[in-house]
Amino acid sequence: MKKIFAYTDGLTRLPTHYCPGCTHGVIHRVVGEVIDELGIRGTTVGVAPVGCAVLAYKYFNCDMFEASHGRAPAVATGAKRCRPEMSVFTYQGDGDLASIGMAEIVHAANRGEKFTVIFVNNAIYGMTGGQMAPTTMPNQRSTTTPFGRDVNLAGYPIRVAEMLSTLTTPAYVSRVSSHTAEQTVRAKEVIKKAFQYQIAGTCFTFVEVLSTCPTNWGLSPRESNKWLEKEMLPYYPLGDIKRPEDFEGGQHAGN
Amino acid sequence: MAKVLMKGNEAIGEAAIRAGCIHFFGYPITPQSEVPEYLAKRLPEVGGVFVQAESEVAASNMIYGAAGVGMRVLTTSSSPGISLMAEGVSYLAGAELPVVIVNIMRGGPGLGGILPSQGDYLQATKGMAHGDFDLIVLAPSSVQEAVDLTIRAFQLAEKYRNPVMVVGDGMIGQMMEPVDFPEVEVGPPLAADDWALTGCEGRSPRDVNSLFLDANDLHNHNVKLKDKFAVITENEQEWELYSCEGEYDVLVTSFGMMARICKTAIDVLAEEGIKVGLFRPITIKPYPYDACREAAQKAKRLLCVEMNMGQMIQDVQLATRGAKEIDFFGKAGGVIPSVEDVIQSVRETLAKTGK
Numbered sequence: 001m002k003k004i005f006a007y008t009d010g011l012t013r014l015p016t017h018y019c020p021g022c023t024h025g026v027i028h029r030v031v032g033e034v035i036d037e038l039g040i041r042g043t044t045v046g047v048a049p050v051g052c053a054v055l056a057y058k059y060f061n062c063d064m065f066e067a068s069h070g071r072a073p074a075v076a077t078g079a080k081r082c083r084p085e086m087s088v089f090t091y092q093g094d095g096d097l098a099s100i101g102m103a104e105i106v107h108a109a110n111r112g113e114k115f116t117v118i119f120v121n122n123a124i125y126g127m128t129g130g131q132m133a134p135t136t137m138p139n140q141r142s143t144t145t146p147f148g149r150d151v152n153l154a155g156y157p158i159r160v161a162e163m164l165s166t167l168t169t170p171a172y173v174s175r176v177s178s179h180t181a182e183q184t185v186r187a188k189e190v191i192k193k194a195f196q197y198q199i200a201g202t203c204f205t206f207v208e209v210l211s212t213c214p215t216n217w218g219l220s221p222r223e224s225n226k227w228l229e230k231e232m233l234p235y236y237p238l239g240d241i242k243r244p245e246d247f248e249g250g251q252h253a254g255n
Numbered sequence: 256m257a258k259v260l261m262k263g264n265e266a267i268g269e270a271a272i273r274a275g276c277i278h279f280f281g282y283p284i285t286p287q288s289e290v291p292e293y294l295a296k297r298l299p300e301v302g303g304v305f306v307q308a309e310s311e312v313a314a315s316n317m318i319y320g321a322a323g324v325g326m327r328v329l330t331t332s333s334s335p336g337i338s339l340m341a342e343g344v345s346y347l348a349g350a351e352l353p354v355v356i357v358n359i360m361r362g363g364p365g366l367g368g369i370l371p372s373q374g375d376y377l378q379a380t381k382g383m384a385h386g387d388f389d390l391i392v393l394a395p396s397s398v399q400e401a402v403d404l405t406i407r408a409f410q411l412a413e414k415y416r417n418p419v420m421v422v423g424d425g426m427i428g429q430m431m432e433p434v435d436f437p438e439v440e441v442g443p444p445l446a447a448d449d450w451a452l453t454g455c456e457g458r459s460p461r462d463v464n465s466l467f468l469d470a471n472d473l474h475n476h477n478v479k480l481k482d483k484f485a486v487i488t489e490n491e492q493e494w495e496l497y498s499c500e501g502e503y504d505v506l507v508t509s510f511g512m513m514a515r516i517c518k519t520a521i522d523v524l525a526e527e528g529i530k531v532g533l534f535r536p537i538t539i540k541p542y543p544y545d546a547c548r549e550a551a552q553k554a555k556r557l558l559c560v561e562m563n564m565g566q567m568i569q570d571v572q573l574a575t576r577g578a579k580e581i582d583f584f585g586k587a588g589g590v591i592p593s594v595e596d597v598i599q600s601v602r603e604t605l606a607k608t609g610k
Contacts, residue, residue, distance in 0.1 A: 012460075042457070044454065045452045047320075054466065055466075057462045057464060058462075062460050063453070063455050063462070064460065064461075064463075065319075065320065065452065065462065065463050065464070066350075066463070066464035066465065067316065067346075071313065071316035071319075071342075074308070074312075074313040074314075074319075074320065075316050075317070075323070077280075077317050077320060078317035078322075078328070079323060079452070080320075081304045081317075081321070082320075082321045082326040082328070086324070103309050103310060104316070106309075107308075107313065111306075
């Protein structure tokens with residue numbers, strides 16, 4: 001019989017706690033596959049966040065930290081600076097990275113820390129039960145914006161990838177999505193490229209992955225995928241936003 | 256080795272290097288900024304890592320990352336910055352990571368001032384951050400002792416897999432004194448092979464973590480930490496008795512630089528024929544309660560002298576179990592009690608004993 005699908009060694013075989021239809025599972029899977037395919041599992045240390053992925057340290061089959069809320073980039077800085085030969089990644093959600101951890105991510109990016117950030121943006125706080133995130137869409141209902149996000153009071157959603165790309169320090173910043181199989185395959189390619197830049201010691205690498213939260217969006221998984229496409233993609237465009245190749249002598253080409 | 260004249264903050268930085276610590280993450284704050292300044296210059300010479308963090312919050316989490324991958328690591332700050340590190344310290348204690356944190360205390364509360372204080376005694380010894388955990392806290396009273404205790408701090412941190420705090424005041428950080436750097440035999444961090452995240456090649460993956468979602472597991476983890484501190488309490492208490500031979504009516508209790516000023520006052524009083532003892536805890540956590548009680552036995556009355564509004568006096572009360580009256584003399588906000596101030600308050604205490 002022909003084997004067409006197998007476990008990846010990049011993940012443990014523990015069943016995840018994620019809700020049905022949530023794309024954390026598939027994002028874990030592609031990160032795990034990348035770690036496995038690059039042969040770096042034995043020399044990698046990951047940093048789990050606080051939020052839905054708080055238990056990621058149980059799912060990635062490599063050495064893992066569990067960090068405090070938002071501080072994964074600081075923990076990763078400590079680890080990578082002390083063991084530059086290791087591959088280091090953080091796996092963070094939008095509340096963790098874009099709200100409480102905004103200072104840590106901006107300064108890690110600005111210092112050009114040579115690790116990889118997987119930033120999962122599902123436009124809501126999942127773990128705590130569906131409150132507004134910095135990435136929540138205008139008029140999107142959440143438990144703390146019961147009438148929809150009022151941009152006059154809560155501002156507009158933060159495009160973290162674009163914001164980080166304004167820094168002069170060279171970096172690889174890209175946005176991908178997980179709402180279709182095709183996009184997930186593309187996400188894997190980008191994540192692999194980010195790890196490859198890290199291994200080569202090139203630059204800070206940041207991959208934003210658009211994700212769904214059927215439970216807290218109050219939609220079925222299929223409706224969630226459609227909602228992401230219709231509501232999030234126009235505001236959060238996919239593709240590479242900043243590449244290290246664009247730099248010439250410390251200046252951003254075109255600046 | 257010949258003694259060198261050094262500022263306390265710089266001596267603490269050099270002591271860390273002599274203890275085998277070549278990784279520093281920290282943030283500038285008066286009156287401790289000379290530590291990062293010194294190490295920014297010195298660590299590249301020894302192949303070390305210096306990172307100026309974006310905040311003390313970040314610094315306390317960077318040391319979590321550094322210690323978690325099995326490296327000896329230091330951060331330093333001063334009172335308001337230490338408050339910002341509270342989050343990191345709780346996680347470090349929960350994950351049992353060996354790190355050394357130095358607090359060169361300044362006056363508070365709030366932004367307070369930049370002058371020397373001992374106002375963070377209770378924070379360091381009783382309530383550093385959320386959850387049940389204990390720091391080991393060492394209080395030097397000279398630049399030399401700051402060097403010795405910084406080295407000792409790394410040894411204790413690794414022996415017990417526990418964060419250790421060294422608390423000095425702005426005086427220790429800022430003043431210059433001749434110091435001797437002892438020869439320290441330095442190997443890789445103790446036992447880090449057993450738990451550090453060094454890559455899972457050839458072994459099962461590990462995690463560095465303070466999350467225990469199961470109530471029984473978390474209870475058991477708390478019991479483990481409590482048991483560990485019981486061993487530390489049994490083995491690691493340090494204190495100094497000064498002028499405690501023979502008889503005395505008054506015992507002064509004081510720690511850190513304040514105790515040194517008290518010693519001068521005691522010497523002056525001795526010339527007048529007034530005998531006063533001094534009990535100085537060096538480990539303010541674990542507090543040497545038994546030693547304090549023993550020293551208090553001979554005294555009719557105690558006087559606790561601190562550069563705050565009365566914090567360590569709580570531990571002296573615990574030690575003496577209400578058996579002695581305890582007076583307090585202290586100044587806060589950067590006002591350093593003078594020798595004359597201490598002499599005056601000793602006389603007042605002495606008067607209350609009927610002498």
